Amino acid sequence: MxxxxxxxxxxxxxxxxxxxxxxxxxxxxxxxxxxxxxxxxxxxxxxxxxxxxxxxxxxxxxxxxxxxxxxxxxxxxxxxxxxxxxxxxxxxxxxxxxxxxxxxxxxxxxxxxxxxxxxxxxxxxxxxxxxxxxxxxxxxxxxxxxRMLQGGAAPAPSGTPGATGPASAEDRVAALTDREREVLAMLGAGLPNLEIGLRLGIGVGTVKTHVAAILEKTDSDSRVQAALLAHRAGLAS
Missing domain, CATH: 3.40.50.2300 (Response regulator)
Known part of the structure; x- marks a missing residue:
C-alpha cells in the first residue's frame, strides 16, 4: 500500500x-x-x-x-x-x-x-x-x-492472512491513538475533512495528517476503506 x-x-x-x-x-x-x-x-x-x-x-x-x-x-x-x-x-x-x-x-x-x-x-x-x-x-x-460491509470489503493486512471478520478489524485499529480513533469514527460517518476539523477544533491540515496516519496504520488504500473499517471495528454506526 x-x-x-x-x-x-x-x-x-x-x-x-x-x-x-x-x-x-x-x-x-x-x-x-x-x-x-x-x-x-x-x-x-x-x-x-x-x-x-x-x-x-x-x-x-x-x-x-x-x-x-x-x-x-x-x-x-x-x-x-x-x-x-x-x-x-x-x-x-x-x-x-x-x-x-x-x-x-x-x-x-x-x-x-x-x-x-x-x-x-x-x-x-x-x-x-x-x-x-x-x-x-x-x-x-x-x-x-x-454490499461491501456484508462482503468483506476492507482487505486484511498482509500480516493477518484470511482475517476478515470483526476481530481482525479491531486488531487493525488497535495501534491508533485516541485522536486517530476519533477521526476514524468520523470517517465512518462520512464526514469531510473540513467538518471533522470543525468538530474536533483542529485545522484541515491536521485532519489530513491524522487520515494519512490512519491509512498507514490500518493498511487501508483509501478513506472509503478506512470508513468501512470503522464500521467493522464498531467505531461508527
Whole structure:
C-alpha cells in the first residue's frame, strides 16, 4: 500500500479524464473547463493510456471509467494509486453497476460518480476528491456500502492472512491513538475533512495528517476503506 501524501487542496486542480466514449469525455471536459480553479490536463481512451498520462501529467484527480478496452478502469486503479504523487482516483460509472463499484472501492479507488450526475455535482466531486474527501454518488451509495460491509470489503493486512471478520478489524485499529480513533469514527460517518476539523477544533491540515496516519496504520488504500473499517471495528454506526 502506498500512503497518499498529506497536502493542502491545490490552487488549480489538475484533472485527467479516462473514458473510451468521446461524447462522455467532451461533456465532462466542457463542464470542468468552465469551473473556477479546475483544469483538464489530459484525456485517455483506456486504462493503460490513463496510467501513462498520469505518470507524465501528475494530475490531482483522475476520473476513470470502469469499462474500457485494453485495460479497464478496475485494472488501472492499482498502478494509478501507486504513482508518486498519487492522484485521487474517482470511478465514473452508470446506475446499477454496484458490483464493479464495490470492486473498485475494494481496490483502493477514492470514490465513484454516476455519469448522469449534474454539472454542479461533478464540480463538487472533483473539488472534494482534490481535498482528500471521499466521493460517493448518493444514488447508489447505500446499496454499495451495504454490499461491501456484508462482503468483506476492507482487505486484511498482509500480516493477518484470511482475517476478515470483526476481530481482525479491531486488531487493525488497535495501534491508533485516541485522536486517530476519533477521526476514524468520523470517517465512518462520512464526514469531510473540513467538518471533522470543525468538530474536533483542529485545522484541515491536521485532519489530513491524522487520515494519512490512519491509512498507514490500518493498511487501508483509501478513506472509503478506512470508513468501512470503522464500521467493522464498531467505531461508527
Amino acid at each position: 502506498t500512503t497518499p501524501p498529506v497536502s493542502e487542496t491545490p490552487t488549480t486542480i489538475r484533472v485527467l479524464l479516462a473514458d473510451d466514449e468521446e461524447m462522455i469525455r467532451h461533456g465532462v471536459r466542457m463542464i470542468l473547463q468552465h469551473a473556477d480553479g479546475i483544469e483538464v490536463v489530459g484525456e485517455a481512451v483506456n486504462g493503460a493510456e490513463a496510467v501513462t498520462l498520469a505518470a507524465e501529467l501528475r494530475p490531482d484527480v483522475a476520473l476513470v471509467d470502469i469499462r474500457m478496452p485494453v485495460l479497464d478502469g478496475l485494472a488501472a486503479i492499482a498502478p494509478l494509486i501507486a504513482l508518486d504523487p498519487r492522484p485521487q482516483v474517482v470511478m465514473l460509472t452508470t446506475f446499477g453497476d454496484e458490483e464493479n463499484v464495490t470492486r473498485a472501492l475494494q481496490a483502493g479507488a477514492g470514490g465513484f460518480l454516476l455519469k448522469d450526475e449534474g454539472p454542479d455535482e461533478l464540480i463538487r466531486s472533483v473539488r472534494a476528491a482534490a481535498a482528500g474527501d471521499a466521493v460517493l454518488s448518493p444514488g447508489v451509495t447505500g446499496t454499495v456500502i451495504k
